[in-house]
Amino acid sequence: MNLTLKVWRQNNAQAKGQFETHQVVASEHMSFLEMLDVLNETLISEKKSPVVFAHDCREGICGTCNLVINGRAHGPQKGTTVCQLHMRAFKDGDTIVVEPWRAAAFPVIKDLMVDRSSLDKIIQAGGYISVNTGQAQDANDIPIGKDVASQAFDAATCIGCGACVAACPNGSAMLFTSAKVAHLGLLPQGEVEAEARVQSMVNQMDEEGFGMCSNTGACEAECPKEISISNIAMLNRQYMASVLGSKTGV
Amino acid sequence: MKLDAKEPAGELDEKWTKYRSTMNLVAPNNKRRIDIIVVGTGLAGAAAAATLGELGYNVKAFTFHDSPRRAHSIAAQGGINAAKNYQNDGDSVYRLFYDTIKGGDYRSRESNVHRLAEVSRNIIDQCVAQGVPFAREYGGLLANRSFGGVQVSRTFYARGQTGQQLLLGAYQSLSRQIALGNVEMYNRHEMLDLVKIDGKARGIIARNLLTGKLEKFAAHCVVLATGGYGNVFYLSTNAMTSNVTASWRAVRKGALMANPCYTQIHPTCIPVSGDYQSKLTLMSESLRNDGRVWVPKKVEDAKAIQQGKKTGLDIPEADRDYYLERRYPAFGNLVPRDVASRAAKVACDEGKGVAPTGLAVFLDFASAFERYGKSKALSAGINNPDKATITKLGKEVIEEKYGNLFQMYEKISGENPYEYPMKIYPAVHYTMGGLWVDYNLETNVPGLFALGEANFSDHGANRLGASALMQGLADGYFVIPYTIGQFLSQEIRTEKIETSAPEFEVALKETKAQLQKLIDIKGNQSVESFHKRLGKIMWDYCGMARNAEGLKKGRQMIRELRAEFWKDVFVPGTADEFNTELEKAGRVADFMELGETMILDALDRNESCGGHFREEYTENGEAKRNDEDYTYVAAWEWDDNEPIVHKEALTFKNVELKTRSYK
Numbered sequence A: 001m002n003l004t005l006k007v008w009r010q011n012n013a014q015a016k017g018q019f020e021t022h023q024v025v026a027s028e029h030m031s032f033l034e035m036l037d038v039l040n041e042t043l044i045s046e047k048k049s050p051v052v053f054a055h056d057c058r059e060g061i062c063g064t065c066n067l068v069i070n071g072r073a074h075g076p077q078k079g080t081t082v083c084q085l086h087m088r089a090f091k092d093g094d095t096i097v098v099e100p101w102r103a104a105a106f107p108v109i110k111d112l113m114v115d116r117s118s119l120d121k122i123i124q125a126g127g128y129i130s131v132n133t134g135q136a137q138d139a140n141d142i143p144i145g146k147d148v149a150s151q152a153f154d155a156a157t158c159i160g161c162g163a164c165v166a167a168c169p170n171g172s173a174m175l176f177t178s179a180k181v182a183h184l185g186l187l188p189q190g191e192v193e194a195e196a197r198v199q200s201m202v203n204q205m206d207e208e209g210f211g212m213c214s215n216t217g218a219c220e221a222e223c224p225k226e227i228s229i230s231n232i233a234m235l236n237r238q239y240m241a242s243v244l245g246s247k248t249g250v
Numbered sequence B: 001m002k003l004d005a006k007e008p009a010g011e012l013d014e015k016w017t018k019y020r021s022t023m024n025l026v027a028p029n030n031k032r033r034i035d036i037i038v039v040g041t042g043l044a045g046a047a048a049a050a051t052l053g054e055l056g057y058n059v060k061a062f063t064f065h066d067s068p069r070r071a072h073s074i075a076a077q078g079g080i081n082a083a084k085n086y087q088n089d090g091d092s093v094y095r096l097f098y099d100t101i102k103g104g105d106y107r108s109r110e111s112n113v114h115r116l117a118e119v120s121r122n123i124i125d126q127c128v129a130q131g132v133p134f135a136r137e138y139g140g141l142l143a144n145r146s147f148g149g150v151q152v153s154r155t156f157y158a159r160g161q162t163g164q165q166l167l168l169g170a171y172q173s174l175s176r177q178i179a180l181g182n183v184e185m186y187n188r189h190e191m192l193d194l195v196k197i198d199g200k201a202r203g204i205i206a207r208n209l210l211t212g213k214l215e216k217f218a219a220h221c222v223v224l225a226t227g228g229y230g231n232v233f234y235l236s237t238n239a240m241t242s243n244v245t246a247s248w249r250a251v252r253k254g255a256l257m258a259n260p261c262y263t264q265i266h267p268t269c270i271p272v273s274g275d276y277q278s279k280l281t282l283m284s285e286s287l288r289n290d291g292r293v294w295v296p297k298k299v300e301d302a303k304a305i306q307q308g309k310k311t312g313l314d315i316p317e318a319d320r321d322y323y324l325e326r327r328y329p330a331f332g333n334l335v336p337r338d339v340a341s342r343a344a345k346v347a348c349d350e351g352k353g354v355a356p357t358g359l360a361v362f363l364d365f366a367s368a369f370e371r372y373g374k375s376k377a378l379s380a381g382i383n384n385p386d387k388a389t390i391t392k393l394g395k396e397v398i399e400e401k402y403g404n405l406f407q408m409y410e411k412i413s414g415e416n417p418y419e420y421p422m423k424i425y426p427a428v429h430y431t432m433g434g435l436w437v438d439y440n441l442e443t444n445v446p447g448l449f450a451l452g453e454a455n456f457s458d459h460g461a462n463r464l465g466a467s468a469l470m471q472g473l474a475d476g477y478f479v480i481p482y483t484i485g486q487f488l489s490q491e492i493r494t495e496k497i498e499t500s501a502p503e504f505e506v507a508l509k510e511t512k513a514q515l516q517k518l519i520d521i522k523g524n525q526s527v528e529s530f531h532k533r534l535g536k537i538m539w540d541y542c543g544m545a546r547n548a549e550g551l552k553k554g555r556q557m558i559r560e561l562r563a564e565f566w567k568d569v570f571v572p573g574t575a576d577e578f579n580t581e582l583e584k585a586g587r588v589a590d591f592m593e594l595g596e597t598m599i600l601d602a603l604d605r606n607e608s609c610g611g612h613f614r615e616e617y618t619e620n621g622e623a624k625r626n627d628e629d630y631t632y633v634a635a636w637e638w639d640d641n642e643p644i645v646h647k648e649a650l651t652f653k654n655v656e657l658k659t660r661s662y663k
């Protein structure tokens, strides 16, 4: 298939970026990223600099890949990361626009690659259970109902890609943050610190420059792991409880 | 060089406990003065960095990824073993030890493997306490499944995402230590050299990938947890950026590479579909519980399928060769990974492959649909169901069990595996070889330690399913925090190591010169094209089956490729900027030297064992070990012209060496 690609090129965070147009011949069996590999091999053979894009596992699990394709984070296919997207989803003759995540908290590094260390900072603020190695009791000492475990698991499958932020008109990281708050807060091991956790993670989120959540639901729609927006409701409940119950108040 | 494994004295099952309780300790006030560098933050590295931070050491952790959460460990699917015996099915530390030794075809060290089995139980406790959402039964207790041809259910799992959940657990613990200031985290920093002072590992040179700047980091010791080197084959199930550079630069500084030829080739991966292909995807081993592997009996039929004139459905039962069931009636489709992989290769070499490339076999669920369909119809009270109803019900059962895998298969191949039999082919998956380490996980370079897939320690010539996650976490959480004290307790009087030492400047200059050299070649071929060619040589001559003649030819070809690379590679841009092509170029250069060493190791080992199959050493078509002459670890010292092998003899006091038979 013959395709026209309009690819975002930008040298660094300060530089002004622009679209560059390329023609690519692809096969429908290729993944989207393999199609970009083909483009890059051509660019290199012409002694030009290849398009920089982030990727690693190419299996939809590491959360590294991040492209906005024709205006949609991770492209047109529901529940699919861009590395799992195949060219079958496109037609011969299509024009495809490829851009990086665009959000205040994700500055562009180069071309299609952005800096998502702000997400790490949110986890560092409290996205863990405070247990040192060697302090644990036997794994079966605390039974956890299958339903609760399964609900916690659903939240825990977040891959930290940031598509929710890119999709959100406010650039909010609520879905990401709530997924971790819910995962840990649902489990008896994580419940103990739940109030402190939700407060510091939410504060950190604000500090990193993510926007406010106004319940547009765009995050859930574009999340490749289909993380449920109900996690945000859970976060809000925990947050309110922590604020009302807190001795210092707000 | 004499290789001293430093195994503690005493009975096998007491070695670790006794050693641990009598080893030298570093007092808390001294820990605060000691710096440790941990390179790699996958399962092994993140676990180690977090735990060492908790203990009070000053830790600097490095990853070339943009975050510790992205390491290749995240992709592990199936599960993690532990000798918990929660199922009361006769599991024990000894049984896990024994299965691992036997599975490794008697080419690993007894004392290390026993320790692994012992600490496996603590890992599960630790992970549950961190909030890892393992699968559970209705009663709320942990669930297990069986895996990899062993007879007990000892595998803990988190759906098909066990690696992800374990890594996130370790990442979260690491994040906590970062927040507490005990670990300084350096993302997007790639270690490019090891710095030694007076023979001891005292620091690294790392490149800040965003700026291209080379930076010096000093510490009292260095821990490498930088993963495996399966990508030397170009195509593998490993993540795209997994590479050997950290280990290899250590080898160039005198560390030894042990058993590099032991490669695990996984039988059930989605086949290669074209030249553009960048990586291969694993289909979990669990599918072989219900799928039957076959190829057409007649080459004409295979040809027709390859050309798209027929599909698997057009081949009548009588014309199908269920070759695993035929060759291995006792284990059938459930033979171990190495055996299943080689049998698929034999079938395709005979011209019976079923993909356009000729390199694929069928994994067929039709009889599972029927079997499950019938029993489901029965339990639903449907009398005399017709064939269509049975198949429909059967497909539902299979969907419940493997829905996500079937979906992934369809996304990648574009073919519906409920309608047409799946096509699979073996692919490189894991490397048992790695840096040589003693019982303390210390390499032959004092103060340099290696953990996880980067070392060679526990899996011998073949790794059992669900044992890599166990080993990485054992090393990181429960072994290195103790054994590192053996070295560090001798260092409490050592002043802070400073990067102003001349050794750092020398290493920095050398690294800079090498990067500049790559840029200056300004040749005509891309880095990727060299990597692809290297991969093909490795796969053709040092892949699933090897022979002396091919290995010699392969070595020659690699040497020529290396020479061509250093003359004609093209790396765009400069060394002082963010430059992904330059990163890749350095990694491919190292892969070429490693590849040559792998070939030499395969040539040296005149026997077939585990993942290493030499066509000359077989009996009735099956692998034939030679215990008399080859019960040793081969540890290679790099030399540009003629690498040298050092040997550590393996002694087995607690198990009897037997032939693995699956007939």
Ligand SMILES: Cc1cc2nc3c(=O)[nH]c(=O)nc-3n(C[C@H](O)[C@H](O)[C@H](O)COP(=O)(O)OP(=O)(O)OC[C@H]3O[C@@H](n4cnc5c(N)ncnc54)[C@H](O)[C@@H]3O)c2cc1C
Pocket: B039, B040, B041, B042, B043, B044, B045, B062, B063, B064, B065, B068, B071, B072, B073, B074, B075, B076, B077, B078, B079, B080, B162, B163, B189, B190, B191, B192, B225, B226, B227, B228, B237, B238, B239, B242, B243, B245, B246, B282, B429, B430, B451, B452, B453, B454, B465, B466, B467, B468, B469, B470, B472
């Ligand atoms: C598809 C797949 C499925 C698997 N499934 C299972 C399973 O079900 N069960 C099981 O037990 N095992 C499984 N394995 C194997 C297992 O996942 C790996 O062996 C294991 O995760 C390796 O962990 P590690 O910590 O040693 O290395 P990795 O996770 O590879 O981490 C390496 C780290 O080192 C860093 N690094 C490397 N080089 C440098 C450098 N030069 N400078 C700075 N940083 C560097 C990387 O950034 C990364 O942080 C699977 C493997 C694959 C490919």
Ligand code: SF4
Pocket: A157, A158, A159, A160, A161, A162, A163, A164, A165, A175, A176, A179, A219, A222, A223, A224, A225, A226, A227
């Ligand atoms: S919530 Fe979904 S979109 Fe957001 S980071 Fe997690 S996986 Fe990505």
Ligand code: FES
Pocket: A054, A055, A056, A057, A058, A059, A060, A061, A062, A063, A064, A065, A081, A082, A083, A084
């Ligand atoms: S590259 Fe890992 S999720 Fe896409």
